[in-house]
Amino acid sequence: MPHDPPASTVLAGLDTIRGRQEDLYRDLHAHPELSHQEHRTASEVAKRLAESGFELHTGVGGTGVVGVLANGAGPTVLLRADMDALPVEETTGLPYASTVTVDGTPVMHACGHDVHVTCLLGAAELLAGATGQWAGTVIALFQPGEEVSDGARRMVDDGLGDLVPRPDVLLGQHVLPMRAGTVGTNPGPTLAAGDSMRITVYGRGAHGSMPLAAMIVVRLQTVVAREVAPGEAAVLTVGSIRAGTKSNIIPDRAEIQLNIRTYDERTRSDVLEAVRRIVDAECRASRSPRDPDVELFDRYPVTDNDAATTRTVAEAFTAYFGDRAGELGRWTASEDFSDLTGAFDGVPYSYWGFGGVDPDTYDRAARQGRVSQDIPANHSSGFAPVLDPTLDTGTEALVVAALAWLAPHDR
Structure with a gap:
């Protein structure tokens, strides 16, 4: 008897978690924390990973949280999200906009790390709830201090490589000022x-x-x-x-x-x-x-995506997202994601982007040739990804990419 593809079966649970994801996102957005001060965020992450059955490692590199879910013999996939916010005063006007200040300095999730945390927690919950669809091990890593460039290195220096099984692949993503619902990959140098x-x-x-x-x-x-x-x-x-x-x-x-x-x-x-x-x-x-x-x-460091790994991700995205999957190209933004390879020498990685801009707003700006002028970019005080379909897309991308490696469950 034929079966639905594992990704479609796992992601069928999106409908049941969407409301919780949106509530979590609003809460994280309203309570941003600066680099290496992500105590509240880390506590929420640890609680939700534990509820999903992950083995927990907390306080890694300061405030980092790592969850491990072993599900029989098979490949090991590490999925990463960053948690920290920026010293920026929010001007989005959202009902859940940040009013947080630290020593008089306004703080805002101006780079979308609240999106990243929400999506990875959602992916972790969905994978944990559908273990009959895959085999292997999932590592969900929540990193502090990306905005100050040393969070990944701190986790590595704190013994990350000894805490978790050696992964076969490292996967990460970033919400970007692209059309919401789209994903993009790029082999080779991608972030500067x-x-x-x-x-x-x-x-x-x-x-x-x-x-x-x-x-x-x-x-x-x-x-x-x-x-x-x-x-x-x-x-x-x-x-x-x-x-x-x-x-x-x-x-x-x-x-x-x-x-x-x-x-x-x-x-x-x-x-x-x-x-x-x-x-x-x-x-x-x-x-x-x-x-x-x-x-x-x-x-x-340069984010230099492994070509074969990225090709696997791209093929999985095309199969699932259809024409919403495309090429990312190079971006002049920078990331410390690839520093995680310091704990796992020789392990390949791929890092992709997904959109967070309301499709109508993006299309209008694109028609007028004004995307860079009219669409608030990461680190802007007006950066505000739309919840729908951004959270779904980021969650789907992580699940689809992970299942490109995780072995099918032995039926």
């Missing part, structure tokens, strides 16, 4: 490496620091054009310059903050070296009284 740099330069007397800083900023604009090989991509953004307090006082120091995005380790190294070389040379040319201080922080 991110490097933030803080540079302090020094001046004295009439040779103040601000003219020196201005000359450095102008010169830095040549890096991408002159230092990056044709065919490679890089973005260098000077996001902040701070110097002085009064119009008639010449400051003796200036601070420049910049961010660099690249997709290739050689390009990354070349751009960073070029920045240091230009800063040093301009300081010498201006007879700076001391060497500049250069600090690298918030460093993210």
Whole structure:
């Protein structure tokens, strides 16, 4: 007797959990927590994983939570969601908008991590409720501190590799300013490496620091054009310059903050070296009284999807989503998801995107060529994924991708 595909059977339970997922999402959105402060979120995650029958590991890397559900012999699949929010004041006007502040700083889920948590908890519940459809082991990993680039590394350093079975594949996803209901995959470099740099330069007397800083900023604009090989991509953004307090006082120091995005380790190294070389040379040319201080922080790896793994995910998505599955392409956003490979050397991974923008709103903006102008992107104060069909799509994607590896149940 023929049987329905496992994904369709497992996901038939969506109707029964949709209301709980929406309530959970609203609650998480209204109660965001900054990086490594995700105590309330982690507690809710642990409670729900336990209710679904997962073996729990809490406090991993600080506030990380890992659930393991073993269901007989078969492959092991790790599914990951991040939990932290951002220091952003929400302007969405939603009835469940965040009013949280930490030491006077507004906090908001401006990057969709509340969506990620909700979807992974939903996928975990559905897989746990349909163990007759698959065999193997599911690891549900909820990571802190993605927004400060060190959450995955902290979990690895805290012994993640010794806590759980070695996975056969690592899978993750991100809600993006795409049409809700769609999913997209991309083999190879997909999200950029991110490097933030803080540079302090020094001046004295009439040779103040601000003219020196201005000359450095102008010169830095040549890096991408002159230092990056044709065919490679890089973005260098000077996001902040701070110097002085009064119009008639010449400051003796200036601070420049910049961010660099690249997709290739050689390009990354070349751009960073070029920045240091230009800063040093301009300081010498201006007879700076001391060497500049250069600090690298918030460093993210390239998300370089394994081609074969991503092909498997893409084929599963096409079979389930039909024409709602497509190509993601490269994004200049950065992620620390791939740092989890530090606990499982050699394990392949794939990371995809799914849409969170109301379809009518997105289509209207697309027709007018105004997607980038009219659609609030991640990290925006107006970022607000629609619940329907975003939560369903994110939950479906995790289940479908996991079942592409998990063995069919021996009937």
